[in-house]
Amino acid sequence: MWMRLALVVMLCAAPSAWTVIETYQFDAPELEQRYYRLSQELRCPKCQNQNIADSNAPISQDLRKLLHQQLQAGASDGEILDYMVARYGEFVRYRPRFGGVSLLLWAAPGLLLLAGMVIMLLVLRSRKGTGKASAALGPDERARLDQLLEKAERES
Structure with missing residues (x-):
């Protein structure tokens, strides 16, 4: 009896129980794959060490929504990444471009x-x-x- 009660308490207290699961409808399975790949590649501007797929910060929710809208509008991966970099800086990418200031960081x-x-x-x-x-x-x-x-x- 006590074991079951302890298990229920632990499951309710788990942070994953509080996460918001967003589901977006895509016109094609390729768009859904691109969405998951790009959401793993973009860093949350607030959390700093989480990608937007794993973060529950409001800014990450907005970025996921924006990513979905741009994919549905037909934007390419490059256009989406360029837009995000123009708005949030090169920091928003987990793999920054090799050149410019990042060249100094790499070297x-x-x-x-x-x-x-x-x-x-x-x-x-x-x-x-x-x-x-x-x-x-x-x-x-x-x-x-x-x-x-x-x-x-x-x-x-």
Whole structure:
């Protein structure tokens, strides 16, 4: 009895129980497939890490409705994505275009790695050069070092 009651409470408390399921009628099955693919590709401007298919934010509901209307009106995928980018910026796409500002974002990790390697190489070379200069002892310093080592051996 208690197990059933606990199961009912858990099911009612599940966030999926509160989700709104929107169903749109499409003229062709291809449009429905395009709708699901594009809704997975477009990011919710409010949620930031959810696509519009998974988000319950009001802006995502509006974007899903707009996506349906544009598909029914005969817009191509490119036209729909261009419209969304023009209105919400490149951020609205999970896979931003390769070019412009996003080119810098794509290239930044490689450039930073290359810069780090160059800096590390320069630092190691400068240390290597200073290490040789300090390792060379003059005859007076060498004699003093030998005396100190002999003294340390006698004391131990």
